[in-house]
Amino acid sequence: MSTDFQSAREALGARLNELRTEAGLNGRDFAQRLGWQASKVSRLQNGRQTATPEDLEAWAEACGRTDVVGELHARLRGLESHQRHWRRQLAAGHGPVQDRYVVEYQRTATVRGYEATVIPGLFQTPDYARHLLVRNADLMRTPRDTEAAVAARMRRQEVLYEAGKRFRVLLWEGALHALVCPREVMAGQLDRLVGLIGMSTVEFGIVPLGAPMPITPKHGFWIFDESRVVVETINTELSFDSADDLALYGRAWNGLNETALYGARAHRVIARARHLVAPS
Known part of the structure:
Protein backbone atom coordinates (compact mmCIF):
# COMPACT_ATOMS: atom_id res chain seq x y z
CA MET A 1 0.00 0.00 0.00
CA SER A 81 -7.33 8.37 -6.69
CA HIS A 82 -4.01 6.60 -6.99
CA GLN A 83 -0.74 8.50 -6.77
CA ARG A 84 2.63 7.26 -7.95
CA HIS A 85 5.47 9.61 -7.15
CA TRP A 86 8.03 9.65 -9.94
CA ARG A 87 11.06 9.51 -7.64
CA ARG A 88 9.85 6.18 -6.26
CA GLN A 89 8.81 4.84 -9.66
CA LEU A 90 12.12 5.81 -11.24
CA ALA A 91 14.33 4.47 -8.46
CA ALA A 92 15.48 1.72 -10.83
CA GLY A 93 15.43 3.94 -13.92
CA HIS A 94 12.94 4.66 -16.70
CA GLY A 95 12.99 1.16 -18.20
CA PRO A 96 10.64 -0.51 -15.69
CA VAL A 97 8.15 2.36 -15.97
CA GLN A 98 8.15 2.13 -19.77
CA ASP A 99 7.68 -1.65 -19.54
CA ARG A 100 4.60 -1.06 -17.39
CA TYR A 101 3.22 1.30 -20.01
CA VAL A 102 3.69 -1.37 -22.69
CA VAL A 103 1.44 -3.75 -20.73
CA GLU A 104 -1.15 -1.06 -19.98
CA TYR A 105 -1.49 -0.05 -23.63
CA GLN A 106 -1.64 -3.67 -24.79
CA ARG A 107 -4.70 -4.32 -22.65
CA THR A 108 -6.42 -1.05 -23.62
CA ALA A 109 -8.74 -0.83 -26.62
CA THR A 110 -9.55 2.88 -26.76
CA VAL A 111 -7.59 5.92 -25.61
CA ARG A 112 -8.38 9.62 -25.63
CA GLY A 113 -5.44 11.87 -24.83
CA TYR A 114 -4.34 15.49 -24.76
CA GLU A 115 -0.83 16.93 -24.51
CA ALA A 116 0.15 20.60 -24.46
CA THR A 117 3.93 20.74 -24.15
CA VAL A 118 5.45 17.55 -25.54
CA ILE A 119 4.87 15.03 -28.33
CA PRO A 120 3.10 12.01 -26.76
CA GLY A 121 5.22 8.92 -26.14
CA LEU A 122 3.02 6.92 -28.51
CA PHE A 123 4.15 9.14 -31.37
CA GLN A 124 7.79 9.83 -30.48
CA THR A 125 10.80 8.95 -32.59
CA PRO A 126 13.67 7.17 -30.80
CA ASP A 127 15.89 10.27 -30.97
CA TYR A 128 13.20 12.58 -29.58
CA ALA A 129 12.39 10.10 -26.79
CA ARG A 130 16.08 9.74 -25.97
CA HIS A 131 16.53 13.46 -25.36
CA LEU A 132 13.40 13.67 -23.20
CA LEU A 133 14.40 10.69 -21.08
CA VAL A 134 17.89 12.02 -20.48
CA ARG A 135 16.53 15.42 -19.45
CA ASN A 136 13.99 13.82 -17.13
CA ALA A 137 16.58 11.58 -15.49
CA ASP A 138 18.72 14.66 -14.83
CA LEU A 139 15.75 16.54 -13.39
CA MET A 140 14.63 13.69 -11.14
CA ARG A 141 18.22 12.62 -10.31
CA THR A 142 17.40 9.02 -11.10
CA PRO A 143 19.48 6.32 -12.83
CA ARG A 144 20.08 6.66 -16.55
CA ASP A 145 18.97 3.55 -18.40
CA THR A 146 18.13 5.55 -21.48
CA GLU A 147 18.51 2.92 -24.19
CA ALA A 148 16.39 0.35 -22.35
CA ALA A 149 13.72 2.99 -21.78
CA VAL A 150 13.77 4.09 -25.43
CA ALA A 151 13.41 0.48 -26.58
CA ALA A 152 10.43 -0.04 -24.28
CA ARG A 153 8.80 3.18 -25.48
CA MET A 154 9.15 2.00 -29.06
CA ARG A 155 7.58 -1.36 -28.13
CA ARG A 156 4.62 0.53 -26.74
CA GLN A 157 4.02 2.01 -30.19
CA GLU A 158 3.33 -1.45 -31.63
CA VAL A 159 -0.26 -1.06 -30.42
CA LEU A 160 -0.77 1.59 -33.10
CA TYR A 161 -0.77 -1.20 -35.68
CA GLU A 162 -3.18 -3.56 -33.92
CA ALA A 163 -6.62 -3.96 -35.47
CA GLY A 164 -9.45 -2.93 -33.19
CA LYS A 165 -7.44 -0.33 -31.29
CA ARG A 166 -8.39 3.34 -31.39
CA PHE A 167 -6.22 6.26 -30.31
CA ARG A 168 -7.81 9.70 -30.33
CA VAL A 169 -5.02 12.12 -29.52
CA LEU A 170 -5.05 15.92 -29.33
CA LEU A 171 -1.91 18.03 -29.31
CA TRP A 172 -1.64 21.75 -28.71
CA GLU A 173 0.28 23.41 -31.55
CA GLY A 174 2.79 24.91 -29.12
CA ALA A 175 4.29 21.44 -28.58
CA LEU A 176 5.36 21.43 -32.24
CA HIS A 177 7.66 24.38 -31.52
CA ALA A 178 9.10 23.34 -28.13
CA LEU A 179 12.77 22.61 -28.81
CA VAL A 180 13.43 19.96 -26.18
CA CYS A 181 15.96 18.43 -28.56
CA PRO A 182 18.27 19.57 -31.38
CA ARG A 183 16.56 21.05 -34.44
CA GLU A 184 17.37 18.11 -36.70
CA VAL A 185 15.82 15.71 -34.18
CA MET A 186 12.70 17.88 -33.95
CA ALA A 187 12.45 17.95 -37.75
CA GLY A 188 12.45 14.16 -37.82
CA GLN A 189 9.83 14.08 -35.09
CA LEU A 190 7.53 16.37 -37.04
CA ASP A 191 7.95 14.19 -40.12
CA ARG A 192 6.86 11.25 -37.99
CA LEU A 193 3.67 13.08 -37.00
CA VAL A 194 2.76 13.62 -40.64
CA GLY A 195 2.98 9.88 -41.17
CA LEU A 196 0.36 9.26 -38.48
CA ILE A 197 -2.33 11.23 -40.28
CA GLY A 198 -4.70 8.83 -41.97
CA MET A 199 -3.77 5.72 -39.97
CA SER A 200 -6.83 3.56 -39.38
CA THR A 201 -6.22 3.29 -35.62
CA VAL A 202 -5.28 6.93 -35.03
CA GLU A 203 -7.32 10.13 -34.91
CA PHE A 204 -4.70 12.85 -34.53
CA GLY A 205 -5.88 16.41 -34.04
CA ILE A 206 -3.98 19.64 -33.42
CA VAL A 207 -5.43 22.45 -31.32
CA PRO A 208 -4.03 25.47 -33.19
CA LEU A 209 -2.55 28.63 -31.74
CA GLY A 210 -5.11 31.41 -31.83
CA ALA A 211 -8.09 29.09 -31.71
CA PRO A 212 -10.90 29.99 -29.28
CA MET A 213 -10.25 27.88 -26.18
CA PRO A 214 -13.39 26.60 -24.41
CA ILE A 215 -11.14 25.50 -21.53
CA THR A 216 -7.44 25.78 -20.72
CA PRO A 217 -6.19 22.54 -19.11
CA LYS A 218 -3.06 23.02 -17.04
CA HIS A 219 -1.71 19.59 -17.91
CA GLY A 220 -2.02 16.69 -20.31
CA PHE A 221 -4.31 13.76 -19.53
CA TRP A 222 -5.17 10.31 -20.91
CA ILE A 223 -8.50 8.45 -20.69
CA PHE A 224 -8.16 4.66 -20.93
CA ASP A 225 -11.21 2.67 -22.09
CA GLU A 226 -13.46 5.38 -20.63
CA SER A 227 -12.79 3.83 -17.21
CA ARG A 228 -9.59 5.48 -15.94
CA VAL A 229 -7.89 8.86 -16.31
CA VAL A 230 -4.12 9.27 -15.94
CA VAL A 231 -2.57 12.68 -15.30
CA GLU A 232 1.16 13.34 -15.11
CA THR A 233 2.59 16.21 -13.10
CA ILE A 234 6.27 17.00 -12.60
CA ASN A 235 6.55 14.79 -9.53
CA THR A 236 3.51 12.50 -9.59
CA GLU A 237 1.39 10.26 -11.79
CA LEU A 238 -2.27 10.43 -10.77
CA SER A 239 -4.96 7.90 -11.67
CA PHE A 240 -8.70 8.57 -11.27
CA ASP A 241 -11.57 6.19 -11.86
CA SER A 242 -14.64 7.82 -10.29
CA ALA A 243 -17.61 8.58 -12.52
CA ASP A 244 -17.36 12.28 -11.73
CA ASP A 245 -13.69 12.50 -12.71
CA LEU A 246 -14.23 10.51 -15.90
CA ALA A 247 -17.09 12.80 -16.89
CA LEU A 248 -15.03 15.92 -16.10
CA TYR A 249 -12.03 14.89 -18.18
CA GLY A 250 -14.32 13.63 -20.93
CA ARG A 251 -15.93 17.07 -21.15
CA ALA A 252 -12.51 18.72 -21.18
CA TRP A 253 -11.38 16.50 -24.07
CA ASN A 254 -14.59 17.13 -26.00
CA GLY A 255 -14.19 20.89 -25.60
CA LEU A 256 -10.64 20.81 -26.94
CA ASN A 257 -11.66 18.52 -29.77
CA GLU A 258 -14.17 21.11 -30.98
CA THR A 259 -11.26 23.41 -31.84
CA ALA A 260 -8.89 20.76 -33.25
CA LEU A 261 -7.73 20.50 -36.85
CA TYR A 262 -7.55 17.13 -38.59
CA GLY A 263 -6.36 15.70 -41.89
CA ALA A 264 -4.98 18.13 -44.45
CA ARG A 265 -5.39 21.11 -42.13
CA ALA A 266 -3.39 19.39 -39.38
CA HIS A 267 -0.77 18.50 -42.00
CA ARG A 268 -0.39 22.16 -42.93
CA VAL A 269 0.14 23.16 -39.30
CA ILE A 270 2.86 20.54 -38.90
CA ALA A 271 4.49 21.58 -42.19
CA ARG A 272 4.61 25.19 -41.02
CA ALA A 273 6.33 24.15 -37.78
CA ARG A 274 8.70 21.92 -39.75
CA HIS A 275 9.78 24.82 -41.92
CA LEU A 276 10.45 27.03 -38.91
CA VAL A 277 12.49 24.35 -37.16
CA ALA A 278 14.65 23.39 -40.14
CA PRO A 279 14.00 25.45 -43.29
CA SER A 280 14.82 23.53 -46.46
Whole structure:
Protein backbone atom coordinates (compact mmCIF):
# COMPACT_ATOMS: atom_id res chain seq x y z
CA MET A 1 0.00 0.00 0.00
CA SER A 2 1.41 3.40 -0.95
CA THR A 3 2.26 5.96 1.72
CA ASP A 4 -0.03 8.45 -0.04
CA PHE A 5 -3.01 6.09 0.07
CA GLN A 6 -2.48 5.22 3.74
CA SER A 7 -2.06 8.85 4.75
CA ALA A 8 -5.32 9.74 3.03
CA ARG A 9 -7.09 6.80 4.68
CA GLU A 10 -5.86 7.87 8.11
CA ALA A 11 -7.08 11.42 7.45
CA LEU A 12 -10.54 10.08 6.60
CA GLY A 13 -10.48 8.00 9.78
CA ALA A 14 -9.60 11.05 11.85
CA ARG A 15 -12.57 12.88 10.39
CA LEU A 16 -14.88 9.97 11.26
CA ASN A 17 -13.53 9.93 14.82
CA GLU A 18 -14.15 13.68 15.06
CA LEU A 19 -17.78 13.26 14.01
CA ARG A 20 -18.39 10.46 16.53
CA THR A 21 -16.77 12.44 19.34
CA GLU A 22 -18.81 15.55 18.53
CA ALA A 23 -21.95 13.38 18.73
CA GLY A 24 -20.99 12.43 22.31
CA LEU A 25 -20.78 8.69 21.64
CA ASN A 26 -18.08 6.29 22.77
CA GLY A 27 -16.87 3.61 20.41
CA ARG A 28 -18.85 0.73 21.92
CA ASP A 29 -22.16 2.61 22.03
CA PHE A 30 -21.58 3.90 18.50
CA ALA A 31 -20.97 0.36 17.20
CA GLN A 32 -24.19 -0.84 18.83
CA ARG A 33 -26.12 2.00 17.24
CA LEU A 34 -24.80 0.94 13.83
CA GLY A 35 -25.14 -2.79 14.47
CA TRP A 36 -21.40 -3.25 13.79
CA GLN A 37 -18.61 -4.93 15.67
CA ALA A 38 -16.67 -2.43 17.79
CA SER A 39 -13.52 -3.58 15.98
CA LYS A 40 -14.88 -2.24 12.68
CA VAL A 41 -15.41 1.20 14.19
CA SER A 42 -11.86 1.11 15.52
CA ARG A 43 -10.36 0.00 12.19
CA LEU A 44 -12.17 2.74 10.25
CA GLN A 45 -11.20 5.46 12.73
CA ASN A 46 -7.55 4.42 12.78
CA GLY A 47 -7.17 4.08 9.01
CA ARG A 48 -6.73 0.31 9.05
CA GLN A 49 -9.78 -0.37 6.87
CA THR A 50 -11.14 1.42 3.81
CA ALA A 51 -14.70 2.63 4.25
CA THR A 52 -17.35 2.00 1.62
CA PRO A 53 -19.79 4.73 0.55
CA GLU A 54 -22.47 2.86 2.53
CA ASP A 55 -20.25 2.86 5.63
CA LEU A 56 -19.85 6.61 5.39
CA GLU A 57 -23.57 7.21 4.94
CA ALA A 58 -24.39 5.03 7.96
CA TRP A 59 -21.71 6.77 10.04
CA ALA A 60 -23.02 10.25 9.22
CA GLU A 61 -26.62 9.20 9.98
CA ALA A 62 -25.60 7.65 13.32
CA CYS A 63 -23.90 10.94 14.25
CA GLY A 64 -26.96 12.94 13.24
CA ARG A 65 -24.85 14.64 10.55
CA THR A 66 -26.34 13.63 7.21
CA ASP A 67 -25.22 17.05 5.98
CA VAL A 68 -21.61 15.78 5.77
CA VAL A 69 -22.31 12.76 3.53
CA GLY A 70 -21.19 14.67 0.43
CA GLU A 71 -17.97 15.71 2.13
CA LEU A 72 -17.20 12.14 3.24
CA HIS A 73 -17.87 10.79 -0.25
CA ALA A 74 -15.51 13.39 -1.68
CA ARG A 75 -12.83 12.32 0.80
CA LEU A 76 -13.32 8.71 -0.26
CA ARG A 77 -13.02 9.62 -3.94
CA GLY A 78 -9.77 11.39 -3.13
CA LEU A 79 -8.60 8.26 -1.34
CA GLU A 80 -9.44 6.19 -4.38
CA SER A 81 -7.33 8.37 -6.69
CA HIS A 82 -4.01 6.60 -6.99
CA GLN A 83 -0.74 8.50 -6.77
CA ARG A 84 2.63 7.26 -7.95
CA HIS A 85 5.47 9.61 -7.15
CA TRP A 86 8.03 9.65 -9.94
CA ARG A 87 11.06 9.51 -7.64
CA ARG A 88 9.85 6.18 -6.26
CA GLN A 89 8.81 4.84 -9.66
CA LEU A 90 12.12 5.81 -11.24
CA ALA A 91 14.33 4.47 -8.46
CA ALA A 92 15.48 1.72 -10.83
CA GLY A 93 15.43 3.94 -13.92
CA HIS A 94 12.94 4.66 -16.70
CA GLY A 95 12.99 1.16 -18.20
CA PRO A 96 10.64 -0.51 -15.69
CA VAL A 97 8.15 2.36 -15.97
CA GLN A 98 8.15 2.13 -19.77
CA ASP A 99 7.68 -1.65 -19.54
CA ARG A 100 4.60 -1.06 -17.39
CA TYR A 101 3.22 1.30 -20.01
CA VAL A 102 3.69 -1.37 -22.69
CA VAL A 103 1.44 -3.75 -20.73
CA GLU A 104 -1.15 -1.06 -19.98
CA TYR A 105 -1.49 -0.05 -23.63
CA GLN A 106 -1.64 -3.67 -24.79
CA ARG A 107 -4.70 -4.32 -22.65
CA THR A 108 -6.42 -1.05 -23.62
CA ALA A 109 -8.74 -0.83 -26.62
CA THR A 110 -9.55 2.88 -26.76
CA VAL A 111 -7.59 5.92 -25.61
CA ARG A 112 -8.38 9.62 -25.63
CA GLY A 113 -5.44 11.87 -24.83
CA TYR A 114 -4.34 15.49 -24.76
CA GLU A 115 -0.83 16.93 -24.51
CA ALA A 116 0.15 20.60 -24.46
CA THR A 117 3.93 20.74 -24.15
CA VAL A 118 5.45 17.55 -25.54
CA ILE A 119 4.87 15.03 -28.33
CA PRO A 120 3.10 12.01 -26.76
CA GLY A 121 5.22 8.92 -26.14
CA LEU A 122 3.02 6.92 -28.51
CA PHE A 123 4.15 9.14 -31.37
CA GLN A 124 7.79 9.83 -30.48
CA THR A 125 10.80 8.95 -32.59
CA PRO A 126 13.67 7.17 -30.80
CA ASP A 127 15.89 10.27 -30.97
CA TYR A 128 13.20 12.58 -29.58
CA ALA A 129 12.39 10.10 -26.79
CA ARG A 130 16.08 9.74 -25.97
CA HIS A 131 16.53 13.46 -25.36
CA LEU A 132 13.40 13.67 -23.20
CA LEU A 133 14.40 10.69 -21.08
CA VAL A 134 17.89 12.02 -20.48
CA ARG A 135 16.53 15.42 -19.45
CA ASN A 136 13.99 13.82 -17.13
CA ALA A 137 16.58 11.58 -15.49
CA ASP A 138 18.72 14.66 -14.83
CA LEU A 139 15.75 16.54 -13.39
CA MET A 140 14.63 13.69 -11.14
CA ARG A 141 18.22 12.62 -10.31
CA THR A 142 17.40 9.02 -11.10
CA PRO A 143 19.48 6.32 -12.83
CA ARG A 144 20.08 6.66 -16.55
CA ASP A 145 18.97 3.55 -18.40
CA THR A 146 18.13 5.55 -21.48
CA GLU A 147 18.51 2.92 -24.19
CA ALA A 148 16.39 0.35 -22.35
CA ALA A 149 13.72 2.99 -21.78
CA VAL A 150 13.77 4.09 -25.43
CA ALA A 151 13.41 0.48 -26.58
CA ALA A 152 10.43 -0.04 -24.28
CA ARG A 153 8.80 3.18 -25.48
CA MET A 154 9.15 2.00 -29.06
CA ARG A 155 7.58 -1.36 -28.13
CA ARG A 156 4.62 0.53 -26.74
CA GLN A 157 4.02 2.01 -30.19
CA GLU A 158 3.33 -1.45 -31.63
CA VAL A 159 -0.26 -1.06 -30.42
CA LEU A 160 -0.77 1.59 -33.10
CA TYR A 161 -0.77 -1.20 -35.68
CA GLU A 162 -3.18 -3.56 -33.92
CA ALA A 163 -6.62 -3.96 -35.47
CA GLY A 164 -9.45 -2.93 -33.19
CA LYS A 165 -7.44 -0.33 -31.29
CA ARG A 166 -8.39 3.34 -31.39
CA PHE A 167 -6.22 6.26 -30.31
CA ARG A 168 -7.81 9.70 -30.33
CA VAL A 169 -5.02 12.12 -29.52
CA LEU A 170 -5.05 15.92 -29.33
CA LEU A 171 -1.91 18.03 -29.31
CA TRP A 172 -1.64 21.75 -28.71
CA GLU A 173 0.28 23.41 -31.55
CA GLY A 174 2.79 24.91 -29.12
CA ALA A 175 4.29 21.44 -28.58
CA LEU A 176 5.36 21.43 -32.24
CA HIS A 177 7.66 24.38 -31.52
CA ALA A 178 9.10 23.34 -28.13
CA LEU A 179 12.77 22.61 -28.81
CA VAL A 180 13.43 19.96 -26.18
CA CYS A 181 15.96 18.43 -28.56
CA PRO A 182 18.27 19.57 -31.38
CA ARG A 183 16.56 21.05 -34.44
CA GLU A 184 17.37 18.11 -36.70
CA VAL A 185 15.82 15.71 -34.18
CA MET A 186 12.70 17.88 -33.95
CA ALA A 187 12.45 17.95 -37.75
CA GLY A 188 12.45 14.16 -37.82
CA GLN A 189 9.83 14.08 -35.09
CA LEU A 190 7.53 16.37 -37.04
CA ASP A 191 7.95 14.19 -40.12
CA ARG A 192 6.86 11.25 -37.99
CA LEU A 193 3.67 13.08 -37.00
CA VAL A 194 2.76 13.62 -40.64
CA GLY A 195 2.98 9.88 -41.17
CA LEU A 196 0.36 9.26 -38.48
CA ILE A 197 -2.33 11.23 -40.28
CA GLY A 198 -4.70 8.83 -41.97
CA MET A 199 -3.77 5.72 -39.97
CA SER A 200 -6.83 3.56 -39.38
CA THR A 201 -6.22 3.29 -35.62
CA VAL A 202 -5.28 6.93 -35.03
CA GLU A 203 -7.32 10.13 -34.91
CA PHE A 204 -4.70 12.85 -34.53
CA GLY A 205 -5.88 16.41 -34.04
CA ILE A 206 -3.98 19.64 -33.42
CA VAL A 207 -5.43 22.45 -31.32
CA PRO A 208 -4.03 25.47 -33.19
CA LEU A 209 -2.55 28.63 -31.74
CA GLY A 210 -5.11 31.41 -31.83
CA ALA A 211 -8.09 29.09 -31.71
CA PRO A 212 -10.90 29.99 -29.28
CA MET A 213 -10.25 27.88 -26.18
CA PRO A 214 -13.39 26.60 -24.41
CA ILE A 215 -11.14 25.50 -21.53
CA THR A 216 -7.44 25.78 -20.72
CA PRO A 217 -6.19 22.54 -19.11
CA LYS A 218 -3.06 23.02 -17.04
CA HIS A 219 -1.71 19.59 -17.91
CA GLY A 220 -2.02 16.69 -20.31
CA PHE A 221 -4.31 13.76 -19.53
CA TRP A 222 -5.17 10.31 -20.91
CA ILE A 223 -8.50 8.45 -20.69
CA PHE A 224 -8.16 4.66 -20.93
CA ASP A 225 -11.21 2.67 -22.09
CA GLU A 226 -13.46 5.38 -20.63
CA SER A 227 -12.79 3.83 -17.21
CA ARG A 228 -9.59 5.48 -15.94
CA VAL A 229 -7.89 8.86 -16.31
CA VAL A 230 -4.12 9.27 -15.94
CA VAL A 231 -2.57 12.68 -15.30
CA GLU A 232 1.16 13.34 -15.11
CA THR A 233 2.59 16.21 -13.10
CA ILE A 234 6.27 17.00 -12.60
CA ASN A 235 6.55 14.79 -9.53
CA THR A 236 3.51 12.50 -9.59
CA GLU A 237 1.39 10.26 -11.79
CA LEU A 238 -2.27 10.43 -10.77
CA SER A 239 -4.96 7.90 -11.67
CA PHE A 240 -8.70 8.57 -11.27
CA ASP A 241 -11.57 6.19 -11.86
CA SER A 242 -14.64 7.82 -10.29
CA ALA A 243 -17.61 8.58 -12.52
CA ASP A 244 -17.36 12.28 -11.73
CA ASP A 245 -13.69 12.50 -12.71
CA LEU A 246 -14.23 10.51 -15.90
CA ALA A 247 -17.09 12.80 -16.89
CA LEU A 248 -15.03 15.92 -16.10
CA TYR A 249 -12.03 14.89 -18.18
CA GLY A 250 -14.32 13.63 -20.93
CA ARG A 251 -15.93 17.07 -21.15
CA ALA A 252 -12.51 18.72 -21.18
CA TRP A 253 -11.38 16.50 -24.07
CA ASN A 254 -14.59 17.13 -26.00
CA GLY A 255 -14.19 20.89 -25.60
CA LEU A 256 -10.64 20.81 -26.94
CA ASN A 257 -11.66 18.52 -29.77
CA GLU A 258 -14.17 21.11 -30.98
CA THR A 259 -11.26 23.41 -31.84
CA ALA A 260 -8.89 20.76 -33.25
CA LEU A 261 -7.73 20.50 -36.85
CA TYR A 262 -7.55 17.13 -38.59
CA GLY A 263 -6.36 15.70 -41.89
CA ALA A 264 -4.98 18.13 -44.45
CA ARG A 265 -5.39 21.11 -42.13
CA ALA A 266 -3.39 19.39 -39.38
CA HIS A 267 -0.77 18.50 -42.00
CA ARG A 268 -0.39 22.16 -42.93
CA VAL A 269 0.14 23.16 -39.30
CA ILE A 270 2.86 20.54 -38.90
CA ALA A 271 4.49 21.58 -42.19
CA ARG A 272 4.61 25.19 -41.02
CA ALA A 273 6.33 24.15 -37.78
CA ARG A 274 8.70 21.92 -39.75
CA HIS A 275 9.78 24.82 -41.92
CA LEU A 276 10.45 27.03 -38.91
CA VAL A 277 12.49 24.35 -37.16
CA ALA A 278 14.65 23.39 -40.14
CA PRO A 279 14.00 25.45 -43.29
CA SER A 280 14.82 23.53 -46.46
